[in-house]
Amino acid sequence: MDPVDSVSPTVGRVILNDTEVSRTLTRMAHQIVESDPDGPLLLLGIPTRGVPLAHRLAEAMRQVDGRDVAVGQLDVTMYRDDLRGQPTRAVGRTVIPGLTGSGTDTIDGVTVVLVDDVLYSGRTIRAALDALSDLGRPRAVRLAVLVDRGHRQLPIRADHVGKNLPTAAGERVRVRLAESDQVTEVRILPPVTSESSTGESR
Amino acid sequence: MRHLLSAADLSADQAIAILDLAEEMAQIQSRPVKKLPALRGRTIVNLFFEDSTRTRSSFELAGKWLSADVINVSAKGSSVSKGESLRDTVQTIDAMGVDALVIRHQASGAPLQTTQWVDAHVVNAGDGTHEHPTQALLDAFTMRRHFRTLGDESFAGRKVAIVGDITHSRVARSNVALLTTLGAEVTLVAPATLQPSGVTSWPVRISHELDAVLTDTDVVMMLRVQKERMAGGYFPTPREYTVGYGLTRDRLARLGDHVVICHPGPMNRGLEISADAADSAASRVLEQVSAGVAVRMSVLYQLLGGDAGTTTGAA
Numbered sequence: 001m002d003p004v005d006s007v008s009p010t011v012g013r014v015i016l017n018d019t020e021v022s023r024t025l026t027r028m029a030h031q032i033v034e035s036d037p038d039g040p041l042l043l044l045g046i047p048t049r050g051v052p053l054a055h056r057l058a059e060a061m062r063q064v065d066g067r068d069v070a071v072g073q074l075d076v077t078m079y080r081d082d083l084r085g086q087p088t089r090a091v092g093r094t095v096i097p098g099l100t101g102s103g104t105d106t107i108d109g110v111t112v113v114l115v116d117d118v119l120y121s122g123r124t125i126r127a128a129l130d131a132l133s134d135l136g137r138p139r140a141v142r143l144a145v146l147v148d149r150g151h152r153q154l155p156i157r158a159d160h161v162g163k164n165l166p167t168a169a170g171e172r173v174r175v176r177l178a179e180s181d182q183v184t185e186v187r188i189l190p191p192v193t194s195e196s197s198t199g200e201s202r
Numbered sequence: 203m204r205h206l207l208s209a210a211d212l213s214a215d216q217a218i219a220i221l222d223l224a225e226e227m228a229q230i231q232s233r234p235v236k237k238l239p240a241l242r243g244r245t246i247v248n249l250f251f252e253d254s255t256r257t258r259s260s261f262e263l264a265g266k267w268l269s270a271d272v273i274n275v276s277a278k279g280s281s282v283s284k285g286e287s288l289r290d291t292v293q294t295i296d297a298m299g300v301d302a303l304v305i306r307h308q309a310s311g312a313p314l315q316t317t318q319w320v321d322a323h324v325v326n327a328g329d330g331t332h333e334h335p336t337q338a339l340l341d342a343f344t345m346r347r348h349f350r351t352l353g354d355e356s357f358a359g360r361k362v363a364i365v366g367d368i369t370h371s372r373v374a375r376s377n378v379a380l381l382t383t384l385g386a387e388v389t390l391v392a393p394a395t396l397q398p399s400g401v402t403s404w405p406v407r408i409s410h411e412l413d414a415v416l417t418d419t420d421v422v423m424m425l426r427v428q429k430e431r432m433a434g435g436y437f438p439t440p441r442e443y444t445v446g447y448g449l450t451r452d453r454l455a456r457l458g459d460h461v462v463i464c465h466p467g468p469m470n471r472g473l474e475i476s477a478d479a480a481d482s483a484a485s486r487v488l489e490q491v492s493a494g495v496a497v498r499m500s501v502l503y504q505l506l507g508g509d510a511g512t513t514t515g516a517a
Contacts, residue, residue: 085508135235
């Protein structure tokens with residue numbers, strides 16, 4: 001389990017509550033529609049929290065201009081740069097609508113929007129870009145994140161940011177979504193003194 | 203998981219994890235770029251003391267599609283033919299700094315013994331009449347896909363008949379271990395001469411009547427009659443074997459619509475399986491071969507994907 005999830009639900013400070021998350025996603029949906037008014041669009045959520053976020057964004061875009069957007073998910077585990085030096089990571093699912101099982105490559109010429117919950121070091125996105133290039137050649141790749149908490153370690157930026165959240169490196173940001181966690185909120189958690197160096201601090 | 207030596211070592215959860223990951227791996231078989239970077243920089247040696255087409259080539263493809271460097275060493279053309287011992291051979295290869303050894307050997311227990319001598323991860327690709335765990339995993343993968351089309355991918359209560367030479371079959375042993383772990387009911391069908399001693403203590407049903415078993419099964423797995431091991435007079439004539447235990451055209455016609463046919467290959471057409479059965483719509487023989495690559499990718503990733511040899515739940 002992600003160590004950020006195991007912390008008691010009342011620790012820390014709420015940054016976005018349920019309503020604010022919805023409002024933020026609606027704004028992001030507008031931005032995505034504006035930045036890409038036509039052409040095929042594919043939202044790819046990065047597991048775990050990126051997947052329900054991608055579905056929520058697609059629903060919001062449907063309400064904004066009636067546009068039906070394809071949604072999939074892209075697991076980047078096998079493209080990570082930190083596979084060694086820790087136990088074997090479990091691999092999540094990759095679902096590319098139209099691609100899975102059909103044998104045809106539908107991301108060629110498509111604008112792909114990668115969706116994740118928190119942008120931190122940028123390493124996950126680097127892995128996602130590599131994974132995408134093995135799937136085909138999208139027309140463009142954009143990045144939408146609910147929270148950008150800074151501390152980038154790679155030259156990567158998001159195109160659509162729900163909330164810019166300045167944080168200290170030791171702090172952790174926890175996104176919870178009703179789809180998987182009963183409640184929807186973004187919470188900032190104080191640094192942990194021990195065992196915080198292992199696992200995925202975000 | 204540090205080594206994969208026996209299907210009996212796998213818990214149900216571990217086996218399902220391997221099968222689930224194999225479903226993901228199977229996706230890349232239909233992609234234009236058949237490459238994942240997960241094992242970049244790792245080295246895998248296929249060490250085959252017995253002949254093999256599908257196992258060796260699918261292990262090789264599995265390693266290469268995961269970006270590992272793979273080399274093949276077979277007994278013919280290596281120092282083994284000069285009389286080098288197993289220990290010296292595996293230690294020589296291990297000393298070159300390889301990460302995994304995939305071993306097929308005619309002696310039961312050779313992979314287990316090898317783990318005492320080397321630092322590398324060891325995968326059993328078939329040892330004597332003992333086990334062939336990746337074959338059982340690919341069989342389970344194929345069956346699970348079939349069960350899914352029937353509405354429920356679970357093995358609980360599913361019936362699998364394994365027919366033929368149980369005595370000499372490492373495929374049968376691995377399948378019995380894995381399928382019973384997963385909850386399936388296994389029936390072994392063989393003439394008494396081809397049932398191993400002690401089979402009554404296995405968690406299976408035993409039958410001599412193929413026709414009766416075929417009326418009540420979801421999967422029928424035909425084992426190869428291993429002609430190289432048939433010097434002992436286990437049955438009077440090949441013809442008599444076919445009449446008693448072959449999947450003939452008549453028996454094929456009587457199979458239920460939901461039954462699929464598996465065979466680990468290579469097939470003796472006309473002996474244990476008729477050409478009609480091998481090429482029928484119920485046959486899953488080629489699906490088994492495709493599954494072999496996906497399952498072996500999954501196994502190699504589980505063994506070599508991290509460092510500590512354990513799996514975390516982090517996504």
